[in-house]
Amino acid sequence: MTNNSIRVALAGNPNVGKTTIFNALTGAKQHVGNWPGVTVEKKTGSKKYNGYEIQFVDLPGTYSLTAYSIDEVIARDYIVEEKPDVVVHIVDATNLERNLYLTTQLMELGARIVIALNMSDLAENRGDKIDTKKMEKFLEIPVVKTVATKGIGIDQLLDTVIKEAKKGPHHEHMIGYGDDIEEKINQMENILEGDITLSKKYPSRWLSVKLLEGDDEALKKIEGSPVLDQVKNILSTINKEEYEAVMADKRYEAIDVIVPQVASRHDEKMTASDMIDRVFTHKYFGIPIFFALMWAAFELTFTFSVPFMDILDSAFAWLAGALADNVKPDWFGSLLGDGIVGGVGFVLVFIPPIFILFLLLAILEDSGYLARAAFIMDRLMTKIGLHGRSFVPMLMGFGCNVPAIMATRTIEDKNDRLTTILVNPFMSCGARLPVYVLFAGAFFGRQAGTVIFSIYVLGIVAAILTAKLLRSTLLKGDPAPFIMELPPYRVPTAKAATIHMWQRGSMYLKKAGTVILLGAIMIWTLATFPWGVEYGSEDSYAGKLGKVLEPLVAPLGFDWRIAVALLFGFVAKEIVIGALGVLYGLGEDAEEANISDSVEADPKIFALNSLGLMVFTLLYMPCIATVGIIKKETGSWKWMLFAIAYGIILAWTAAFLIFQVGSGLGYD
Amino acid sequence: MITNKEYKYETAFGLIAGPLYIIFGFIQLAVGLGYSSGWTDALYIPKDIIGSLILVLLGAIFLYGVKELNEGTNEGVSFVYVGIFLALLWVVVYLLVMSASALEAYMLKSEDFEEWVPADDMKPGIYLGILPLIGFLAWRSKFSFRRLSKAGV
Incomplete structure (x- = not known):
């Protein structure tokens, strides 16, 4: 403690409400970065309280302070080397035994500890009684009851932190080992x-x-x-x-x-969490319930977002037409209408499904269900040679593959981790959803939700089969044992779910204003030049580029426009839709100034090849940001190129089979 | 058929709801695979294979609870309560889907929904929900979420 400045580290097991306490303590004064040399998130924050400037560091959640994971090493190194004035150990009041194990290790470190006995309401509601005075006496550590979600005990915790910090250095507590x-x-x-x-x-x-x-x-x-x-x-x-x-x-x-x-302790009657777990993690019912819930999420995502998409679609179509028709000179009107609104605007049409999907995933995550999903998939994951822990980054891939691949750092075994990284791009990220929504909505009517769900399931299947292939050939080895704690179920709150939805969805909005805008302008330029050619025609540079690529995709039933859109989709998958918006010249034709109508009206696109296109978009090479993170995390050009090549080959083969077999069977 | 005295009502509930969901699930599966008849139309059975599998799943959860309860495993009541919760969850999902269609038809006057009436989105998953609703009302104290803490930000 220097002057009136106090440095505090927050430690605790995962899922004990550590981040909620950190947020309650620091409010908006937060900074998010990485721990030096690693991509583990480091949150710091500060608070002025009773004349003291208190600096908080949120340590990674750990069960102990051994060196089995990077999180544990970071947490203990910070305490040992940075020597914070006080370590606030957040303890789950409903699970004292397991949480106190970390307390014993913090005591051995000689840290001056304050225990925040969190979720104490939950423990009391189920009949537990905890005597904090006795606890303080036995542990020689101050104990403060908190209910972080309601802000209860936060001021008392701050008072105790200041009181302890004033006491100065601390001797280590000892546990006798015989x-x-x-x-x-x-x-x-x-x-x-x-x-x-x-x-x-x-x-x-x-x-x-x-x-x-x-x-x-x-x-x-x-x-x-x-x-x-x-x-x-x-x-x-x-x-x-x-x-x-x-x-x-x-x-x-x-x-x-x-x-x-x-x-x-309370009598050992089954709690609500126990009852739900008995069914949701059941060996026969667990996986079907998981898929049923995921289906419900996609069905709702599609059907509930359609009216809102229609409103946005009409608004952007009107704007694109108005700009293209009225802004002079003509080329500038075309740039604004066809290029920017046609490209970026029609990507923004898909905000409703993306935000609805992220909201539903946030609800599932906040309720504690997604942790169960990893648990129930563990048996399946182990059978295919993957680590059970791999499923968590795979689920994160539904949001964005970049943080999902970074999250594989929690997997210790090198081959487990490499396999998880390489299969992660098959987990369909939010950027690919607009392609599915557009084509499923245009060609599959009332079954669109089910088609989109099937595409996501296909992604999971592709990831599983690829993992099996890698683990039995290039990356042989037994998966390491998987131990995970199932957090208690919680009631998702509107505030938390909305914030989590926004954290993921806002990334999509940022991309719309940057990379997608640039992509749209680039495609408009290619579709406009050389001067004098019909916009977006085969004579434009885009058309010429598309014609060069067309032979490669013709066996899949795709024309040159789709070839160009897929090529630019490598930059960011949203650009596939943006490119189609530009190439269909939505601003120019008032009769078909709607992207769904335009693709429906194009005789070269129909149900069968649109299904192939959805599958191709799911499987083909990852976007440039994902490729970059694969290179960084594997440290290998070889594996990065493998991910690109394997994705393209798999996507091409799958789309080829869909189109050729489907055509052979008489589907269109 | 009912040997568990402590949870005899829950067992009876599972014995009624389980087979009913499974029967409707298989009928819906048959319609999804192409079977069509006047009586299936009258029962608002849609061509929805995944929906049919969900009905079968819900029925199986109820019946598994009955099996455990009859074997003397009181924890089997979890399957009845959670089955009720899941069945009602699907009622909510289907009603939200219906409300989106209503929005298209009545507010946006969408061409695709010109002739839409609420009955178009009616399905067994909705009207069978009356049973779990009764169960929910009868055992609503078991569904108290007060014992679960709220998710933090």
């Missing part, structure tokens, strides 16, 4: 204290415990130290795995002694 291990810890501590620099930087007991547990990251911290050889000598005399297990047992023993004395 005579044999304690003897080794003492030996190790004596050795480590021989290196003054090291013992000043790290609590020597904590470092001794970590070394004896076989913690590789801890060993790295003493590389170059004069005591390294002595440490290695001791480590060579013990079974580190056994030590780690015994020490974990001892921590739980301590917790088992404390918890019954501070908390009286």
Whole structure:
């Protein structure tokens, strides 16, 4: 603590309301960045309170402070090396045993801790009674009851933080590990204290415990130290795995002694969460319920968004026509009407389905259901050779593949992670939805919702089959075991769901004003020049480019316009729709100044090849941002090129089979 | 048929709702596959294969609950309560779909919906919902979400 400035770190297990407490503490004063050297999100914020400037850092959610994941290493390194004045440990009041395990590790770090006993209302509602005074006495840590979602206990938490920060440095609390291990810890501590620099930087007991547990990251911290050889000598005399297990047992023993004395538990009747889980995670019903819910989400996305899309569609069609007809000179009117409104405007028509889908996904996520989805898919994922944890980034891919691929960093096994990265582009991101909505709406009538759902399912199937192929050929190996905690079900709130929807959907709006705008202008230019040719005709540069590409896509039933749209879709998938809007010259023809009507009126597009186009758009090469993140995360040009080539080949083959087999069977 | 005394009403409910949903599910599946008749029209059965599979799924959930309850596993009542919740969820989904069609027909006067009447969107998934609605009203205390905390931002 310097002057009136206090540095506070927020630690806790995942899903204990840590972010909600962080938001309640900092309000709008937040900054989001990355932890140095990694792409794990780092949130910081500040608050002025009672004359103090309090700086908060939201540490990644972890169950312990071992070195098994990047999140754990980040959390503990921050506490050890940055030495915050206070660590607020957010504890889920409904699950004391598991949460207190992290408390024991924070205590060993010598951090000055304040416990925020969150979700205390939930614990009380189900009949739990927690004596915070006794808890403070046993742990020698102040405990504040909070209900973060209602802002209860936040001021008291801040008061306690200030009070604790004033107390200054703190000694570490000790957990006894039994005579044999304690003897080794003492030996190790004596050795480590021989290196003054090291013992000043790290609590020597904590470092001794970590070394004896076989913690590789801890060993790295003493590389170059004069005591390294002595440490290695001791480590060579013990079974580190056994030590780690015994020490974990001892921590739980301590917790088992404390918890019954501070908390009286509710009777063990089934809770609402238990009842829902019994059905939603059932071995036979779990997967059908998951698909049924996803179908409902897509059915609602399509049907409920159509009226709003019609309103926007008509408005942009009118605007495009008005600009093209009335703005002089003609070329400028055409640029505004055909190029910008035709391109960007008709991409914006698809805002309703994108926002509705993101709202529904946010509701499913906020309720705690998506965590169950990962759980129920684990068995299937394991069968195909993927890690159960892979399903979470795959689900995130429904929003955008870029953060989804970044989220694979939580997967430890290299081959598991590489496979998950390579199959992620098959999870259909929001940018591809407008293509499905346009063509399914135009050619599949009342079944459009089901067709769109089927496209998404096809994406999942393609990802699964590709994963199976990779895991049995190029990336062989057994998947690592998967342990995950199912958070309790929560009632989604309108505020939270709306914010989460906006966080994902606003990205689409930003792209409309930047990359899609540029793409639309570029395609308009190609469709307009050389001077004097009919706009968007085969004689324009776009037409010539399309004609060059047409032989490649003709076996799929696509014409040159679609070839051009797909080519530019590589920049961003939304441009496929924007390009079609421009190429159909929506501003010029008042009779068909509506993109759905235009594609319906085009005799070269019909149900069969539009289905092929939807499948092609789903599977073909990822957008440029996704390609970039694949290169960055795999660190390999080879895998990046593989992702592009594999996607194109798979997409072409699937669209070819749909068109040729369908035509052969007499469909159109 | 009903051996569980503690949850005899829930068991009876599952015994009625389960087969009913499954029967209507299979009828809808047959219509989805091409079968057509006056009586299926009268029952507002749509050509909707996925919807039919959802009806069968809901019926199976109710019947699984009955099986567990009759075997003496009281936790089986979860399947009845959650089945009711899911069946009502689908009623809401279908009503939202119907309201979107109404918006197209009556407010936007869309050409595709010129002859649309609410009966066009009627389906077993909606009218069978009367049963889970009765169940919900009868056991509404079990559906209290007060025990679940609210999702944070």
